[in-house]
Structures are given as structure tokens and as C-alpha cells.
Amino acid sequence: MQKKIHIILPRIEGSKKTKNKILKVVIYCRVSKNTPEQLRSLEIQEIYFEKLVSENADWKLYKIYKDVGSGTRREGRDGYIEMLKDAQKHRFDLILVKSLSRFGRNTVETLSTIRRLKKMNVAMFSDVEQINTMEVNEALLSILLAAAQEESAAKSENIKFGIRQRMRSGKAVLNHTRFLGYTKGEDGRLVVVPEEAEIVRKIFSLYLAGYGVRKIKRYLEENDIKTVTGKSEWSTSTIDRMLSNEKYMGNLLLQKTCTPDFLTGKQKKNCGEQSMFLVENAHEPIVSKEIFEDVQRRKHKM
Template sequence: MSGHIIEIPQTKGKASIWEQRLKVAAYCRISTDHEDQEQSLENQVAFYTNYVKRNPYWKLVSVYADRSSGLHTKNRPGYQQLLKDCRRKKIDLILVKSLSRFGRDAQETIRTIRRLKAMGIGVYVELGGLNTLTTPDSIIDMYAAFDQAESQERSDNIKFGIRQRMRSGKVLLNHSQFLGYTKGTDGVLRVVPEEAEIVRKIFALYLQGNGVRKIKRYLEEHGIKTVSGKSEWSTSTIDRMLSNEKYIGQILMQKTYTSDFLTGKQIRNQGDLDMYFIEDAHEAIIDKETFEKVQARKKHAAK
């Protein structure tokens, strides 16, 4: 016969922080700019704002948020501001859903938590109910390692899905940063006429004997903007455009790949992985003869 079970509430660690007068912050992060993720970030910010304000003992400092991957902290202004405010002693406690929100690298996360702990600042991790000020370091280390492994698995699954799409001929492009094209409702690239004229001008200038620096100067002097609306052009961008096979309607997928999950560094694929070539994938902006002449001139200039 089973006896009646009575749950005894926890009185140390987790419970103690709810009844202390603390300056509380929260940190949220999403990895993409997709509309559904954007809504998710807004929901997280609203949740933590209300959550902190409901506690009469707590004072809300801010809910810090970033739209960025967990690779590099320098690309996360919200995270940087959070740590800066911690150093200024504006914060006593940080709420976060999981340790992976701090970043992918377990060692970097652990170092950050150690520094915060030395300043008397705790991190309350929702998934696991951990308060880093009262939880043994060995347990924190273990959770950080588990979170990194989970992030690695998600990354590997995403890569697998992308490669399966490549094998089936489905094009994966960031068309918003691709001068000359936009993406139609069917997912196929569509020519943007006014942008296509800029692309043709760049190819024409190169065949007339102008190097990328002269082309850069021409574009800027004539007030021609980049695809992102900037007045200043990058010579490396112009150089890549002149070798981009997509301008003749072809697509070569997986020209680069990420070798290290933690750094996210892109490496040129020199036969390490399969590549996928699609001809006549979309409408061309540059004819093949012009494109081949440009490649021949670039090859000669590189000698």
C-alpha cells in the first residue's frame, strides 16, 4: 500500500532568491530574423518583464535581448550591455532560460558565470532551476557541457537538413543581400531591373580595363548604393560579384562550409564535401560570354 506523498518546498537556493530585495535583469536571445522568431523574442521580453514586476521584492533593471547566434559575444550588444551593467553593480540577479542563451561555448559560459559569481551576481537558469550562487560549480559545469552538446546536435541536424535540400535541388540563398535579384513567391530568384543595371555596369567597367578599386570609385562618385543602401562599396564585394555564377543563371551550392561548430568559421570547399550545381536555375543578368571573358581577365590579372 502506497502512503500519501507530501511535497516539502525547497527552502534553499531557488526559494531564497524570491524573497530577497534584488536588482533583477533577464537575458533573451534568438538566432534568426524570421518573423516567428521575432515574435518569440518579443514574447520572451514581455514574459520576463511581467515576471519580475510581479515579485514585490524585486526591482527590474532591464530585459536585455539580442538577435544573433551564440557564436561571438562581440556581435551581441544586449549581452555586452548586460555584462557592463553587472560590472557597474547595477544587477544582483540575471534570469535566463538556459545556459546556452549565454553562448555555444561551454568554457566561455563557465568563465562568465565564474566572473559574475566573484562579483556576487547570480544567474538563475530556468531549465534546471539552478541558482549559480548556491549550486556547486561542478553541477554548473555539467549543465554547460550538456547545453553545448545539445546546441551541437541541433546544428548538425540543421546542416543535415540543408544538405538534403541541396541534393533535391532546392536553392538556399540569402536574396536580401544579393544585388540584382529578389525571391518570388515560388522561391525562384527574380531579376530586379534597376539593380541588374548596376551589375551589368560593374561587369562592363571591368572588361573596359578598370580594376575593382576604380570600379569602387566610379560607383561611389556616381552615388550608386550597395544592396544594403550604403554609399561606400567594398572592393571584396565587387570582386566576388565578378565571379558569382548566379549572374548567368547558374547555382553552385556548398562552395564553403563551417568546419568548427564553436567558431562558425567558413572554409572554402576544396573537395572536402559534395557540391551541387544547378544550370538554368533562374533568369540570367549577365550572358555567359561576358562572364567567361571576365573570368579569363581575372585569371590573367592574378598571375
């Protein structure tokens, strides 16, 4: 006989006011990054919960809210914010989410949001923990949320550790798409783009000839020299950063920025809080070490 599989759904109800009625259900899905693997995970979450809703005769799907971005940060949470606004308008009764760690940014915020939802007679069901916020007491919920936050912190530290280990070996993920003078080779290293490299050399030579960044900007625009993104107008801050970028002499300085607090996710200039890694002769230079150092000496005198 052919094997048959029957799904026995968990008992999930809203508040007492919504008991014994068809519940309007929403799905909240979130992944951390915009990569093919993560987007596939987002799709799997949607499919799983849509099937769960369709198999429950007491549920009716109202909407699916989605976010792509770290749950610990404010940005990248448009779906979450829209969902809470709709909850205030009493548009649904139940939220389905993969896990507690996928919901709020931290324990305090999540607990506060769950309290607000309960006052609006909106329940949340976390599939991984099998928790219905209308049924679990706040003390247990606080413990589960704290554990979820600790897990997020541990994952963040593991990722940072992996990045630092790659940096120690001289490897780095570089943004080459907006980097004038270079593109990415098959081996992942920077490869010189000859026509762009001439622009870089011109900027360095003009600076050593006594041109300031504003005068260099004017020269580039008057000579119809385009930026790396094809724009006619140059930024003085871009030119200034180029003149200080050690990559143009073939070196890589890794971990120039750091993220002290994984909850905010805000990066800051690494002023000695964490190790930095200098990789010499990492790729073909566009300007010589002597020219680059002459430029730095001139910049520091100004």
C-alpha cells in the same frame, strides 16, 4: 466553481550576504535570429520573467538585458556584456535566464562567468533546468553546461543538414536585395531586372574589350551609373566579384562557404572541406555561358 490557478514560485535566493533582503533582479533574454518568430519568442521570455518578478514580494526588477544573435559568437552580445559590467558595479543580486544554453558561448566561458558572478555575490537562476548557481555544486553545473553545449552542437548540425538537403535538391536562400540584375520572384527564383541587367552586360562587355576593373569603375562613375544600393561610387572588389559570379550565366554554385566550428560561427571559403552543389539553368541568365567563360579565361591569364 471557477478554476483558480496559483503559481508556487521556486525558492530563489542570492548569496548569504543578500539573504532576507529585497533582491534587485535582472532578466537576460536572448534569441538566435532577427525573424518575426524569434522576436516573438524574445517578447514571450520578457513577459514570462516580468510576471515572475512581479509575483515575488522579495524581488524588485532592476533591468532587462536583451540580445539577438547566436550565443556561441562574440558579436550580437551587447546586452550580455552590459549586464556583466553592471554586475561588477554591484547593481543587482540575481539574474533570471531561460536556460543555461541561453547564457554563455560554451561550457568553459559560462562556468568562468558564473564563478565571477558568485565572487560578486550575484546568483543566476536558469528556469528550464531550475538551477540556482548559489546552491548547485560546480561538478553538477559542469555536467549541465556540457549537456547544454552538446544540445547546441546537435541543433547546429541539424540545421546544417537541412540546408545541405535543400542544396542537394537545388534550393537555396539567396540574398537578392543587394544583387545587381536580379530580384526574387514569387516562386523564390531569381528574376531579371531589365534596366539593371543592362549594367551587368555593360560591365562584362567592357572587361572583354580590355578594360580592367579600375577603368570599369571610372567609366561607371563618369556615366553616372549607380550601384545596386543607389550609390555613385563603385568598388573595384564589387566589380571583380560580379565578373566571377556564375549566377549571371544562370547557374547556382551552392555552399561556397562553410562553418567548421559552430562555437565561433566564423565562415570560411569552402576549399573542398565540404560538398558543393552546382545547379545549371537555375534561372534566366543575363550573360551567355560563352561570354562568362571568356571573362574567366581572361581573368585567369592576368
